[in-house]
Amino acid sequence: MAKRINTGYYFSEGFHNVFSHGLMSFAAVCMIVACLLIMGTFTLVAVNMEHMLGELERENEFIAYIDESYTRQQAQGLESKLAELENVAEVTFVTKEEAQQSYLQGREEVELLKELPATVFRDRYRIHVEDIRDISATVDRVKAVPGVAKITVALEIAQGFVLVRNIAMGVALVLIAMLMVISLFIISNTIKLATFYRREEIAIMKMCGATNSFVRWPFVYEGMLLGIAGAVVAFFLQWGVYQLVCGFIDRSAGMGLVVIIPFAAMATRIFTTFLVSGFVIGVGGSTMAIRKFLQV
Amino acid sequence: MIRLIDIYKEYDNGTKALKGVNLRIDDGEFVFLVGPSGSGKSTIIKLITGEVYPTAGRMMVNGFSPDNMRASQIPLMRRTLGVIFQDFRLIEKKTVWENLSFVMRAVGCSGRETRRRIPYVLKLVGLEGKENHFPNELSGGEQQRVAIARALVNNPSMIIADEPTGNLDPQRSYEIMDLLKRINELGTTVLMVTHERDLVDRFGKRVVAIEDGKIISDETGGYYNG
Ligand SMILES: Nc1ncnc2c1ncn2[C@@H]1O[C@H](COP(=O)(O)OP(=O)(O)OP(=O)(O)O)[C@@H](O)[C@H]1O
Ligand SMILES: [Mg+2]
Numbered sequence: 469m470a471k472r473i474n475t476g477y478y479f480s481e482g483f484h485n486v487f488s489h490g491l492m493s494f495a496a497v498c499m500i501v502a503c504l505l506i507m508g509t510f511t512l513v514a515v516n517m518e519h520m521l522g523e524l525e526r527e528n529e530f531i532a533y534i535d536e537s538y539t540r541q542q543a544q545g546l547e548s549k550l551a552e553l554e555n556v557a558e559v560t561f562v563t564k565e566e567a568q569q570s571y572l573q574g575r576e577e578v579e580l581l582k583e584l585p586a587t588v589f590r591d592r593y594r595i596h597v598e599d600i601r602d603i604s605a606t607v608d609r610v611k612a613v614p615g616v617a618k619i620t621v622a623l624e625i626a627q628g629f630v631l632v633r634n635i636a637m638g639v640a641l642v643l644i645a646m647l648m649v650i651s652l653f654i655i656s657n658t659i660k661l662a663t664f665y666r667r668e669e670i671a672i673m674k675m676c677g678a679t680n681s682f683v684r685w686p687f688v689y690e691g692m693l694l695g696i697a698g699a700v701v702a703f704f705l706q707w708g709v710y711q712l713v714c715g716f717i718d719r720s721a722g723m724g725l726v727v728i729i730p731f732a733a734m735a736t737r738i739f740t741t742f743l744v745s746g747f748v749i750g751v752g753g754s755t756m757a758i759r760k761f762l763q764v
Numbered sequence: 765m766i767r768l769i770d771i772y773k774e775y776d777n778g779t780k781a782l783k784g785v786n787l788r789i790d791d792g793e794f795v796f797l798v799g800p801s802g803s804g805k806s807t808i809i810k811l812i813t814g815e816v817y818p819t820a821g822r823m824m825v826n827g828f829s830p831d832n833m834r835a836s837q838i839p840l841m842r843r844t845l846g847v848i849f850q851d852f853r854l855i856e857k858k859t860v861w862e863n864l865s866f867v868m869r870a871v872g873c874s875g876r877e878t879r880r881r882i883p884y885v886l887k888l889v890g891l892e893g894k895e896n897h898f899p900n901e902l903s904g905g906e907q908q909r910v911a912i913a914r915a916l917v918n919n920p921s922m923i924i925a926d927e928p929t930g931n932l933d934p935q936r937s938y939e940i941m942d943l944l945k946r947i948n949e950l951g952t953t954v955l956m957v958t959h960e961r962d963l964v965d966r967f968g969k970r971v972v973a974i975e976d977g978k979i980i981s982d983e984t985g986g987y988y989n990g
Contacts, residue, residue: 677839
Protein backbone atom coordinates (compact mmCIF):
# COMPACT_ATOMS: atom_id res chain seq x y z
CA MET A 469 0.00 0.00 0.00
CA ALA A 470 2.59 2.50 1.12
CA LYS A 471 4.79 1.28 -1.69
CA ARG A 472 2.14 2.03 -4.29
CA ILE A 473 1.62 5.56 -2.99
CA ASN A 474 5.34 6.14 -3.21
CA THR A 475 5.62 4.85 -6.76
CA GLY A 476 2.99 7.37 -7.76
CA TYR A 477 4.88 10.06 -5.92
CA TYR A 478 8.25 9.18 -7.48
CA PHE A 479 6.64 9.05 -10.89
CA SER A 480 4.94 12.42 -10.59
CA GLU A 481 8.07 14.01 -9.12
CA GLY A 482 10.17 12.56 -11.93
CA PHE A 483 7.61 13.76 -14.47
CA HIS A 484 7.67 17.20 -12.91
CA ASN A 485 11.45 17.32 -13.05
CA VAL A 486 11.40 16.61 -16.77
CA PHE A 487 9.48 19.82 -17.36
CA SER A 488 11.16 21.96 -14.73
CA HIS A 489 14.23 22.04 -16.98
CA GLY A 490 12.48 21.33 -20.24
CA LEU A 491 15.21 22.40 -22.60
CA MET A 492 17.80 20.07 -21.12
CA SER A 493 15.27 17.23 -21.08
CA PHE A 494 14.44 17.95 -24.69
CA ALA A 495 18.13 17.85 -25.60
CA ALA A 496 18.55 14.58 -23.73
CA VAL A 497 15.58 13.00 -25.49
CA CYS A 498 16.91 14.22 -28.84
CA MET A 499 20.29 12.66 -28.14
CA ILE A 500 18.71 9.36 -27.23
CA VAL A 501 16.56 9.50 -30.35
CA ALA A 502 19.62 10.21 -32.50
CA CYS A 503 21.58 7.40 -30.86
CA LEU A 504 18.81 4.87 -31.21
CA LEU A 505 18.13 5.92 -34.80
CA ILE A 506 21.75 5.53 -35.84
CA MET A 507 21.99 2.25 -34.00
CA GLY A 508 18.72 1.06 -35.48
CA THR A 509 19.55 2.08 -39.02
CA PHE A 510 22.86 0.27 -39.13
CA THR A 511 21.37 -2.77 -37.47
CA LEU A 512 18.53 -2.82 -39.97
CA VAL A 513 20.96 -2.59 -42.88
CA ALA A 514 22.90 -5.50 -41.42
CA VAL A 515 19.74 -7.51 -40.83
CA ASN A 516 18.54 -6.88 -44.37
CA MET A 517 21.89 -7.89 -45.82
CA GLU A 518 21.77 -11.05 -43.79
CA HIS A 519 18.29 -11.69 -45.09
CA MET A 520 19.24 -11.16 -48.74
CA LEU A 521 22.22 -13.38 -48.28
CA GLY A 522 19.93 -16.08 -47.02
CA GLU A 523 17.71 -15.65 -50.06
CA LEU A 524 20.71 -15.91 -52.36
CA GLU A 525 21.99 -19.01 -50.68
CA ARG A 526 18.62 -20.65 -50.85
CA GLU A 527 18.76 -20.33 -54.64
CA ASN A 528 22.23 -21.90 -54.67
CA GLU A 529 22.45 -22.06 -58.38
CA PHE A 530 24.60 -20.69 -61.13
CA ILE A 531 24.30 -20.46 -64.86
CA ALA A 532 26.52 -22.13 -67.47
CA TYR A 533 26.31 -20.63 -70.98
CA ILE A 534 26.85 -22.92 -73.91
CA ASP A 535 29.25 -22.14 -76.73
CA GLU A 536 27.37 -20.52 -79.64
CA SER A 537 28.95 -22.88 -82.19
CA TYR A 538 27.07 -25.76 -80.54
CA THR A 539 23.75 -26.79 -82.10
CA ARG A 540 20.73 -27.15 -79.83
CA GLN A 541 21.18 -30.94 -80.05
CA GLN A 542 24.81 -30.77 -78.99
CA ALA A 543 23.93 -28.37 -76.26
CA GLN A 544 21.23 -30.60 -74.84
CA GLY A 545 23.67 -33.48 -75.04
CA LEU A 546 25.74 -31.88 -72.30
CA GLU A 547 22.99 -32.33 -69.74
CA SER A 548 23.95 -35.84 -68.67
CA LYS A 549 27.64 -34.90 -68.44
CA LEU A 550 26.88 -31.94 -66.24
CA ALA A 551 24.48 -33.85 -64.04
CA GLU A 552 27.17 -36.44 -63.31
CA LEU A 553 29.53 -33.90 -61.82
CA GLU A 554 30.18 -33.87 -58.11
CA ASN A 555 27.99 -31.59 -55.96
CA VAL A 556 25.57 -30.94 -58.83
CA ALA A 557 22.04 -31.54 -57.66
CA GLU A 558 19.94 -30.59 -60.64
CA VAL A 559 20.50 -29.36 -64.17
CA THR A 560 17.88 -27.48 -66.18
CA PHE A 561 18.30 -26.63 -69.84
CA VAL A 562 17.05 -23.18 -70.83
CA THR A 563 16.82 -22.20 -74.51
CA LYS A 564 17.76 -18.74 -75.67
CA GLU A 565 14.06 -18.03 -76.45
CA GLU A 566 13.02 -18.95 -72.94
CA ALA A 567 15.82 -16.85 -71.58
CA GLN A 568 14.62 -13.90 -73.60
CA GLN A 569 11.06 -14.35 -72.36
CA SER A 570 12.04 -14.37 -68.73
CA TYR A 571 14.39 -11.46 -69.26
CA LEU A 572 11.62 -9.39 -70.82
CA GLN A 573 9.30 -10.17 -67.96
CA GLY A 574 9.02 -7.12 -65.80
CA ARG A 575 10.64 -4.97 -68.48
CA GLU A 576 7.62 -4.77 -70.82
CA GLU A 577 7.61 -0.99 -70.79
CA VAL A 578 11.08 -0.76 -72.33
CA GLU A 579 10.37 -0.51 -76.08
CA LEU A 580 13.93 -0.99 -77.16
CA LEU A 581 14.19 -4.42 -75.59
CA LYS A 582 11.22 -5.77 -77.55
CA GLU A 583 13.16 -5.62 -80.79
CA LEU A 584 15.97 -7.60 -79.23
CA PRO A 585 16.51 -10.78 -81.27
CA ALA A 586 16.68 -14.04 -79.36
CA THR A 587 20.14 -14.60 -80.82
CA VAL A 588 21.73 -12.18 -78.42
CA PHE A 589 20.88 -14.73 -75.74
CA ARG A 590 22.62 -18.05 -75.39
CA ASP A 591 21.33 -21.46 -74.57
CA ARG A 592 22.18 -22.17 -70.98
CA TYR A 593 21.96 -24.54 -68.09
CA ARG A 594 20.77 -23.59 -64.66
CA ILE A 595 22.81 -25.71 -62.32
CA HIS A 596 21.76 -26.27 -58.71
CA VAL A 597 24.41 -27.37 -56.31
CA GLU A 598 23.96 -29.53 -53.24
CA ASP A 599 26.24 -27.54 -51.01
CA ILE A 600 26.66 -23.82 -51.55
CA ARG A 601 29.98 -23.81 -49.74
CA ASP A 602 31.65 -25.92 -52.45
CA ILE A 603 30.25 -23.82 -55.23
CA SER A 604 33.59 -22.53 -56.52
CA ALA A 605 35.00 -26.05 -56.94
CA THR A 606 31.84 -27.07 -58.74
CA VAL A 607 32.08 -24.03 -60.99
CA ASP A 608 35.62 -25.04 -61.95
CA ARG A 609 34.49 -28.56 -62.81
CA VAL A 610 31.63 -27.24 -64.96
CA LYS A 611 34.01 -24.86 -66.73
CA ALA A 612 36.19 -27.82 -67.69
CA VAL A 613 33.36 -29.44 -69.60
CA PRO A 614 33.88 -28.81 -73.32
CA GLY A 615 31.11 -26.68 -74.82
CA VAL A 616 30.63 -24.56 -71.70
CA ALA A 617 31.58 -21.05 -72.75
CA LYS A 618 31.01 -18.94 -69.72
CA ILE A 619 29.69 -19.11 -66.22
CA THR A 620 27.98 -16.49 -64.11
CA VAL A 621 27.65 -17.06 -60.46
CA ALA A 622 25.76 -14.97 -57.97
CA LEU A 623 28.81 -15.61 -55.82
CA GLU A 624 30.32 -12.20 -56.40
CA ILE A 625 27.06 -10.54 -55.52
CA ALA A 626 26.85 -12.75 -52.47
CA GLN A 627 30.33 -11.75 -51.47
CA GLY A 628 29.35 -8.13 -51.93
CA PHE A 629 26.47 -8.64 -49.59
CA VAL A 630 28.68 -10.37 -47.07
CA LEU A 631 31.01 -7.41 -47.16
CA VAL A 632 28.25 -4.84 -46.73
CA ARG A 633 26.70 -6.89 -43.98
CA ASN A 634 29.97 -7.23 -42.12
CA ILE A 635 30.67 -3.52 -42.42
CA ALA A 636 27.15 -2.62 -41.32
CA MET A 637 27.40 -4.99 -38.39
CA GLY A 638 30.81 -3.75 -37.38
CA VAL A 639 29.77 -0.13 -37.65
CA ALA A 640 26.54 -0.90 -35.80
CA LEU A 641 28.44 -2.54 -32.95
CA VAL A 642 30.97 0.26 -32.61
CA LEU A 643 28.24 2.88 -32.86
CA ILE A 644 26.08 1.11 -30.33
CA ALA A 645 28.91 1.08 -27.85
CA MET A 646 29.88 4.68 -28.49
CA LEU A 647 26.39 6.10 -28.58
CA MET A 648 25.36 4.17 -25.50
CA VAL A 649 28.19 5.81 -23.61
CA ILE A 650 27.35 9.25 -24.98
CA SER A 651 23.66 8.89 -24.14
CA LEU A 652 24.56 7.68 -20.67
CA PHE A 653 26.57 10.83 -20.10
CA ILE A 654 23.88 13.08 -21.51
CA ILE A 655 21.23 11.55 -19.27
CA SER A 656 23.60 11.62 -16.36
CA ASN A 657 24.22 15.33 -16.90
CA THR A 658 20.54 16.09 -17.22
CA ILE A 659 19.86 14.34 -13.95
CA LYS A 660 22.78 16.10 -12.30
CA LEU A 661 21.22 19.36 -13.42
CA ALA A 662 17.90 18.23 -11.96
CA THR A 663 19.53 17.49 -8.62
CA PHE A 664 21.24 20.87 -8.80
CA TYR A 665 17.91 22.64 -9.33
CA ARG A 666 16.49 20.82 -6.35
CA ARG A 667 19.49 20.86 -4.05
CA GLU A 668 17.70 23.00 -1.46
CA GLU A 669 14.76 20.63 -1.33
CA ILE A 670 17.08 17.65 -1.16
CA ALA A 671 19.01 19.20 1.73
CA ILE A 672 15.82 19.95 3.64
CA MET A 673 14.32 16.52 2.96
CA LYS A 674 17.48 14.88 4.24
CA MET A 675 17.58 17.14 7.28
CA CYS A 676 14.03 16.07 8.07
CA GLY A 677 14.91 12.40 7.86
CA ALA A 678 14.14 11.38 4.29
CA THR A 679 15.94 8.18 3.37
CA ASN A 680 18.44 8.13 0.53
CA SER A 681 16.20 5.99 -1.60
CA PHE A 682 13.32 8.40 -1.14
CA VAL A 683 15.50 11.21 -2.44
CA ARG A 684 16.95 9.05 -5.19
CA TRP A 685 13.90 7.48 -6.81
CA PRO A 686 12.33 10.56 -8.44
CA PHE A 687 15.58 11.08 -10.34
CA VAL A 688 15.72 7.47 -11.45
CA TYR A 689 12.15 7.83 -12.69
CA GLU A 690 13.09 11.01 -14.47
CA GLY A 691 15.94 9.27 -16.28
CA MET A 692 13.70 6.35 -17.09
CA LEU A 693 11.02 8.66 -18.51
CA LEU A 694 13.57 10.44 -20.69
CA GLY A 695 14.91 7.11 -21.94
CA ILE A 696 11.49 5.73 -22.73
CA ALA A 697 10.35 8.95 -24.40
CA GLY A 698 13.47 8.82 -26.57
CA ALA A 699 12.79 5.18 -27.42
CA VAL A 700 9.20 5.81 -28.49
CA VAL A 701 10.09 8.81 -30.64
CA ALA A 702 13.03 6.93 -32.16
CA PHE A 703 10.78 3.98 -33.00
CA PHE A 704 8.36 6.06 -35.03
CA LEU A 705 11.13 7.99 -36.74
CA GLN A 706 12.88 4.73 -37.57
CA TRP A 707 9.66 3.48 -39.04
CA GLY A 708 9.31 6.58 -41.22
CA VAL A 709 12.92 6.46 -42.37
CA TYR A 710 12.65 2.76 -43.18
CA GLN A 711 9.47 3.24 -45.25
CA LEU A 712 11.13 6.08 -47.13
CA VAL A 713 14.24 4.10 -47.93
CA CYS A 714 12.17 1.04 -48.90
CA GLY A 715 10.09 3.12 -51.28
CA PHE A 716 13.24 4.53 -52.82
CA ILE A 717 14.83 1.10 -53.31
CA ASP A 718 11.61 -0.36 -54.74
CA ARG A 719 11.41 2.39 -57.32
CA SER A 720 15.04 2.43 -58.34
CA ALA A 721 16.07 -1.19 -58.24
CA GLY A 722 13.54 -3.56 -59.77
CA MET A 723 16.10 -6.26 -60.43
CA GLY A 724 14.47 -8.45 -57.82
CA LEU A 725 17.78 -9.10 -56.15
CA VAL A 726 17.09 -6.74 -53.28
CA VAL A 727 14.55 -8.32 -50.97
CA ILE A 728 13.68 -5.93 -48.16
CA ILE A 729 12.11 -7.17 -44.96
CA PRO A 730 8.89 -5.25 -44.32
CA PHE A 731 9.06 -3.05 -41.23
CA ALA A 732 5.90 -4.54 -39.79
CA ALA A 733 7.60 -7.93 -39.63
CA MET A 734 10.23 -6.50 -37.26
CA ALA A 735 8.23 -3.76 -35.54
CA THR A 736 7.70 -5.57 -32.25
CA ARG A 737 11.31 -6.58 -31.99
CA ILE A 738 12.57 -3.11 -32.88
CA PHE A 739 10.17 -1.51 -30.42
CA THR A 740 11.22 -3.84 -27.62
CA THR A 741 14.90 -3.31 -28.37
CA PHE A 742 14.50 0.46 -28.42
CA LEU A 743 12.44 0.40 -25.24
CA VAL A 744 14.93 -1.76 -23.39
CA SER A 745 17.86 0.36 -24.62
CA GLY A 746 16.07 3.57 -23.63
CA PHE A 747 15.25 2.13 -20.24
CA VAL A 748 18.80 0.95 -19.62
CA ILE A 749 20.29 4.26 -20.77
CA GLY A 750 17.81 6.25 -18.68
CA VAL A 751 18.13 4.29 -15.48
CA GLY A 752 21.88 3.80 -15.93
CA GLY A 753 22.47 7.48 -16.56
CA SER A 754 20.45 8.64 -13.60
CA THR A 755 22.07 6.10 -11.33
CA MET A 756 25.46 7.37 -12.43
CA ALA A 757 24.38 10.93 -11.69
CA ILE A 758 22.99 10.41 -8.22
CA ARG A 759 25.47 7.87 -6.94
CA LYS A 760 27.79 10.30 -5.28
CA PHE A 761 25.62 13.23 -4.23
CA LEU A 762 23.81 11.06 -1.75
CA GLN A 763 26.43 11.11 0.97
CA VAL A 764 25.21 12.89 4.16
CA MET B 765 17.94 13.19 25.33
CA ILE B 766 21.40 14.21 24.25
CA ARG B 767 24.70 13.00 25.69
CA LEU B 768 28.06 14.23 24.43
CA ILE B 769 30.95 12.50 26.20
CA ASP B 770 34.43 13.88 25.69
CA ILE B 771 33.72 14.88 22.13
CA TYR B 772 36.54 16.09 19.86
CA LYS B 773 35.99 17.39 16.38
CA GLU B 774 38.73 18.22 13.95
CA TYR B 775 37.70 19.27 10.45
CA ASP B 776 39.45 17.92 7.37
CA ASN B 777 41.46 21.13 7.07
CA GLY B 778 42.87 20.62 10.55
CA THR B 779 40.66 23.11 12.43
CA LYS B 780 40.04 21.82 15.92
CA ALA B 781 36.45 22.97 16.48
CA LEU B 782 35.67 20.97 19.64
CA LYS B 783 38.19 20.00 22.29
CA GLY B 784 36.59 17.63 24.78
CA VAL B 785 32.96 18.64 25.12
CA ASN B 786 30.72 17.02 27.73
CA LEU B 787 27.06 17.90 27.57
CA ARG B 788 23.86 16.31 28.74
CA ILE B 789 20.41 17.60 27.78
CA ASP B 790 17.42 15.80 29.27
CA ASP B 791 13.98 15.46 27.73
CA GLY B 792 11.81 18.52 28.24
CA GLU B 793 14.68 20.94 28.90
CA PHE B 794 15.14 24.36 27.28
CA VAL B 795 18.83 25.05 26.73
CA PHE B 796 20.62 28.07 25.30
CA LEU B 797 24.00 27.44 23.72
CA VAL B 798 26.03 30.66 23.70
CA GLY B 799 29.58 31.62 22.82
CA PRO B 800 31.67 33.84 20.57
CA SER B 801 31.89 33.40 16.84
CA GLY B 802 33.91 30.36 15.83
CA SER B 803 33.69 28.79 19.29
CA GLY B 804 32.08 25.60 17.95
CA LYS B 805 28.33 26.12 18.51
CA SER B 806 27.26 25.17 15.02
CA THR B 807 29.63 22.23 15.11
CA ILE B 808 27.75 20.85 18.10
CA ILE B 809 24.46 21.30 16.24
CA LYS B 810 25.88 19.52 13.18
CA LEU B 811 27.08 16.63 15.32
CA ILE B 812 23.61 16.24 16.76
CA THR B 813 21.95 16.31 13.34
CA GLY B 814 24.43 13.82 11.91
CA GLU B 815 25.88 16.25 9.37
CA VAL B 816 29.38 15.74 10.75
CA TYR B 817 30.92 12.95 12.80
CA PRO B 818 33.00 13.36 15.92
CA THR B 819 36.73 12.71 15.60
CA ALA B 820 36.76 11.19 19.08
CA GLY B 821 34.35 10.70 21.95
CA ARG B 822 30.96 9.09 22.35
CA MET B 823 27.50 10.50 21.85
CA MET B 824 23.81 9.64 22.08
CA VAL B 825 20.93 11.48 20.40
CA ASN B 826 17.43 10.35 21.36
CA GLY B 827 18.58 6.75 21.66
CA PHE B 828 20.81 6.76 18.57
CA SER B 829 24.57 6.88 18.71
CA PRO B 830 25.85 8.58 15.55
CA ASP B 831 29.47 7.72 16.33
CA ASN B 832 28.95 4.03 15.71
CA MET B 833 25.72 3.37 13.84
CA ARG B 834 24.99 2.40 10.29
CA ALA B 835 24.40 5.25 7.81
CA SER B 836 20.92 3.94 7.12
CA GLN B 837 19.98 4.82 10.71
CA ILE B 838 20.69 8.52 10.28
CA PRO B 839 17.33 9.36 8.67
CA LEU B 840 15.58 7.68 11.60
CA MET B 841 17.62 9.72 14.06
CA ARG B 842 16.82 12.92 12.20
CA ARG B 843 13.11 12.22 12.42
CA THR B 844 13.36 12.73 16.16
CA LEU B 845 14.73 16.23 15.58
CA GLY B 846 13.26 19.42 14.18
CA VAL B 847 15.92 21.79 12.85
CA ILE B 848 15.59 25.56 12.44
CA PHE B 849 18.18 27.80 10.78
CA GLN B 850 18.99 31.48 10.87
CA ASP B 851 18.17 31.84 7.15
CA PHE B 852 14.84 29.94 7.38
CA ARG B 853 15.62 27.74 4.36
CA LEU B 854 12.12 27.66 2.94
CA ILE B 855 11.53 26.59 -0.65
CA GLU B 856 10.69 29.82 -2.47
CA LYS B 857 8.57 28.23 -5.15
CA LYS B 858 6.43 26.24 -2.73
CA THR B 859 3.54 27.64 -0.73
CA VAL B 860 3.50 27.49 3.06
CA TRP B 861 1.36 24.38 2.88
CA GLU B 862 3.66 22.72 0.34
CA ASN B 863 6.72 23.63 2.38
CA LEU B 864 5.21 21.64 5.22
CA SER B 865 3.59 18.83 3.25
CA PHE B 866 6.74 17.95 1.35
CA VAL B 867 8.72 17.20 4.49
CA MET B 868 5.86 15.08 5.82
CA ARG B 869 5.84 13.26 2.52
CA ALA B 870 9.59 12.79 2.78
CA VAL B 871 9.20 10.71 5.93
CA GLY B 872 6.35 8.69 4.51
CA CYS B 873 3.24 10.37 5.95
CA SER B 874 -0.03 9.81 4.14
CA GLY B 875 -2.09 12.61 2.63
CA ARG B 876 -4.64 12.17 5.38
CA GLU B 877 -2.10 12.67 8.17
CA THR B 878 -0.75 15.68 6.31
CA ARG B 879 -4.19 17.30 6.06
CA ARG B 880 -4.75 16.75 9.75
CA ARG B 881 -1.37 17.81 11.03
CA ILE B 882 -0.57 20.95 9.01
CA PRO B 883 -3.55 23.06 10.18
CA TYR B 884 -2.65 22.13 13.75
CA VAL B 885 0.97 23.28 13.56
CA LEU B 886 0.07 26.41 11.57
CA LYS B 887 -2.36 27.34 14.34
CA LEU B 888 0.32 26.62 16.91
CA VAL B 889 2.77 29.04 15.28
CA GLY B 890 0.03 31.60 14.59
CA LEU B 891 -0.12 31.34 10.82
CA GLU B 892 -3.70 30.22 10.21
CA GLY B 893 -4.93 31.42 6.87
CA LYS B 894 -1.44 31.74 5.35
CA GLU B 895 -1.39 28.23 3.85
CA ASN B 896 -1.40 29.43 0.28
CA HIS B 897 1.12 32.22 0.62
CA PHE B 898 4.58 31.92 -0.82
CA PRO B 899 7.55 32.65 1.46
CA ASN B 900 8.35 35.96 -0.25
CA GLU B 901 4.84 37.16 0.56
CA LEU B 902 5.59 36.82 4.28
CA SER B 903 7.61 38.91 6.75
CA GLY B 904 10.87 37.57 8.16
CA GLY B 905 9.18 36.69 11.44
CA GLU B 906 6.41 34.88 9.61
CA GLN B 907 8.91 33.00 7.48
CA GLN B 908 10.71 31.84 10.60
CA ARG B 909 7.35 30.68 11.99
CA VAL B 910 6.87 28.62 8.85
CA ALA B 911 10.32 27.12 9.43
CA ILE B 912 9.35 26.36 13.03
CA ALA B 913 6.11 24.79 11.80
CA ARG B 914 8.15 22.70 9.39
CA ALA B 915 10.44 21.60 12.22
CA LEU B 916 7.40 20.63 14.27
CA VAL B 917 5.32 19.01 11.62
CA ASN B 918 6.85 15.56 11.97
CA ASN B 919 6.34 15.70 15.72
CA PRO B 920 9.99 15.59 16.84
CA SER B 921 10.95 15.12 20.46
CA MET B 922 13.56 17.89 20.18
CA ILE B 923 13.89 21.22 18.38
CA ILE B 924 17.40 22.27 17.36
CA ALA B 925 17.70 25.94 16.43
CA ASP B 926 20.92 27.56 15.18
CA GLU B 927 20.48 31.30 15.73
CA PRO B 928 16.79 31.31 14.76
CA THR B 929 16.45 35.00 15.58
CA GLY B 930 19.67 36.14 13.95
CA ASN B 931 17.88 37.74 11.01
CA LEU B 932 14.99 39.27 12.95
CA ASP B 933 14.42 42.57 14.74
CA PRO B 934 14.15 42.45 18.57
CA GLN B 935 10.35 42.47 18.62
CA ARG B 936 10.11 39.52 16.14
CA SER B 937 12.92 37.74 17.98
CA TYR B 938 10.99 38.00 21.21
CA GLU B 939 7.88 36.58 19.56
CA ILE B 940 9.82 33.67 18.12
CA MET B 941 11.35 33.00 21.56
CA ASP B 942 7.92 33.09 23.10
CA LEU B 943 6.75 30.57 20.55
CA LEU B 944 9.73 28.26 21.25
CA LYS B 945 9.01 28.56 24.96
CA ARG B 946 5.40 27.50 24.41
CA ILE B 947 6.51 24.60 22.27
CA ASN B 948 8.85 23.59 25.08
CA GLU B 949 6.01 23.78 27.56
CA LEU B 950 4.04 21.37 25.35
CA GLY B 951 6.82 18.83 26.01
CA THR B 952 9.37 19.32 23.22
CA THR B 953 13.02 19.71 24.22
CA VAL B 954 14.61 22.87 22.78
CA LEU B 955 18.29 23.50 22.12
CA MET B 956 18.90 26.99 20.82
CA VAL B 957 22.11 28.69 19.72
CA THR B 958 22.07 32.44 20.09
CA HIS B 959 24.21 35.55 20.34
CA GLU B 960 21.55 37.70 21.89
CA ARG B 961 22.28 38.48 25.51
CA ASP B 962 18.87 40.15 26.06
CA LEU B 963 16.92 37.11 25.06
CA VAL B 964 18.98 34.77 27.18
CA ASP B 965 18.67 36.98 30.24
CA ARG B 966 14.98 37.48 29.77
CA PHE B 967 14.03 33.82 29.59
CA GLY B 968 15.99 32.59 32.56
CA LYS B 969 16.65 29.11 31.20
CA ARG B 970 19.69 26.87 31.33
CA VAL B 971 22.66 28.50 29.56
CA VAL B 972 25.63 26.51 28.25
CA ALA B 973 28.55 28.74 27.30
CA ILE B 974 31.26 27.51 24.96
CA GLU B 975 34.56 29.10 24.10
CA ASP B 976 37.31 27.82 21.85
CA GLY B 977 35.77 24.38 21.60
CA LYS B 978 35.30 23.87 25.32
CA ILE B 979 32.34 24.36 27.64
CA ILE B 980 33.24 27.08 30.12
CA SER B 981 30.01 27.42 32.05
CA ASP B 982 26.67 25.66 32.42
CA GLU B 983 24.19 27.40 34.74
CA THR B 984 20.46 27.20 35.02
CA GLY B 985 18.68 30.53 35.20
CA GLY B 986 22.10 32.07 34.98
CA TYR B 987 22.88 34.82 32.61
CA TYR B 988 24.99 35.17 29.59
CA ASN B 989 28.66 35.67 30.38
CA GLY B 990 29.96 34.82 26.90
N1 LIG C 1 33.21 22.59 7.34
C1 LIG C 1 34.24 23.13 8.01
N2 LIG C 1 35.50 22.87 7.61
C2 LIG C 1 36.54 23.38 8.27
N3 LIG C 1 36.45 24.15 9.34
C3 LIG C 1 35.22 24.45 9.80
C4 LIG C 1 34.05 23.94 9.15
N4 LIG C 1 32.98 24.40 9.82
C5 LIG C 1 33.45 25.14 10.83
N5 LIG C 1 34.79 25.17 10.84
C6 LIG C 1 35.65 25.85 11.81
O1 LIG C 1 35.37 25.32 13.09
C7 LIG C 1 35.35 26.33 14.07
C8 LIG C 1 33.99 26.34 14.78
O2 LIG C 1 33.00 26.67 13.82
P1 LIG C 1 31.47 26.79 14.20
O3 LIG C 1 30.73 26.99 12.93
O4 LIG C 1 31.10 25.64 15.03
O5 LIG C 1 31.43 28.12 15.05
P2 LIG C 1 30.18 28.89 15.66
O6 LIG C 1 30.36 28.87 17.14
O7 LIG C 1 28.92 28.34 15.14
O8 LIG C 1 30.40 30.36 15.12
P3 LIG C 1 29.29 31.44 14.70
O9 LIG C 1 28.78 32.04 15.96
O10 LIG C 1 30.08 32.44 13.92
O11 LIG C 1 28.27 30.76 13.91
C9 LIG C 1 35.64 27.62 13.34
O12 LIG C 1 37.00 27.89 13.50
C10 LIG C 1 35.36 27.33 11.90
O13 LIG C 1 36.19 28.06 11.06
MG1 LIG D 1 27.34 29.04 13.82
